[in-house]
Amino acid sequence: MSWIVLDIEGTTSSTESVHVGLYSYARSRLGPWIDAHRDDPEVAQAVKETGGATTEETVAILHGWMDGDVKATPLKTLQGQIWAAGFANGELTAHFFPDVAPALRAWHAQGRHLAVFSSGAVSSQRPWFRHSADGDLSVLIEHHFDTVNAGPKRESASYERIAAALGTDDLLFLSDVPAELDAAAAAGWQAIGLRRPGEPSERADFGAHRVVTSFEEIG
Structure with a gap:
């Protein structure tokens, strides 16, 4: 092979380490991350693809996807950035x-x-x-x-x-x-x-x- x-x-x-550990870490950080990185092309594209008009609407959509375990690309993009930062600073x-x-x-x-x-x-x-x-x-x-x-x-x-x-x-x-x-x-x-x-x-x-x-x- x-x-x-x-x-x-x-x-x-473990599934728990992803769904509980990582998902919980990203959940509360989505809004602040979007607001702090609006000039990042990946963030801007992800926000656009959610269809939300405001940060609050965007976060609500993202949370809905998380709750439904929807493998949506915009969510994965933002989660990936937040997790990478968490690993880099030693929080994860x-x-x-x-x-x-x-x-x-x-x-x-x-x-x-x-x-x-x-x-x-x-x-x-x-x-x-x-x-x-x-x-x-x-x-x-x-x-x-x-x-x-x-x-x-x-x-x-x-x-x-x-x-x-x-x-x-x-x-x-x-x-x-x-x-x-x-x-x-x-x-x-x-x-x-x-x-x-x-x-x-x-x-x-x-x-x-x-x-x-x-x-x-x-x-």
């Missing part, structure tokens, strides 16, 4: 399951290439791996993909785009979401499901996919 592509939420890291530290860092380092040492495909924006993926309690894991990750540069995670075409970008069909995808594994397999990838104790997909039906509870089980 020349490339191992990782999902984050529920696979390398990324959570990883205990087996993840040793496995990533071992795979890297074996010559395997590592990439990430997450619904979270690339701008938030990089600091997540850089600021872990296990040290800087970002140096192990060669490519980052999200729903903007690859496409929806439950569509096989997204995995075909990633394969084309990486220049290989020797690919393994690790995820806790059966529908994502189905899409990867339909694109010709190998796919392994993660059944993490206490996570939302702990009792999910993974069908014919191989399932593990830890990266330690993956050779």
Whole structure:
């Protein structure tokens, strides 16, 4: 397997650390961040795409998306900026399951290439791996993909785009979401499901996919 592509939420890291930790951190900071960075083209574009006429209206729309777990690009852009700042100033530290860092380092040492495909924006993926309690894991990750540069995670075409970008069909995808594994397999990838104790997909039906509870089980 020349490339191992990782999902984050529920696979390398707990869902709670993202939905409770990161989401709560960003929620109260959206309005102040927008007001303080109106000259930033990315912020201006994100605000425009929400359709809100005022900061208050924009924040209300963003909060609605957060409450509904909507993977909207404007929200991901703003959250990503806020999280990056939080990691940089030491207010945030990324959570990883205990087996993840040793496995990533071992795979890297074996010559395997590592990439990430997450619904979270690339701008938030990089600091997540850089600021872990296990040290800087970002140096192990060669490519980052999200729903903007690859496409929806439950569509096989997204995995075909990633394969084309990486220049290989020797690919393994690790995820806790059966529908994502189905899409990867339909694109010709190998796919392994993660059944993490206490996570939302702990009792999910993974069908014919191989399932593990830890990266330690993956050779």
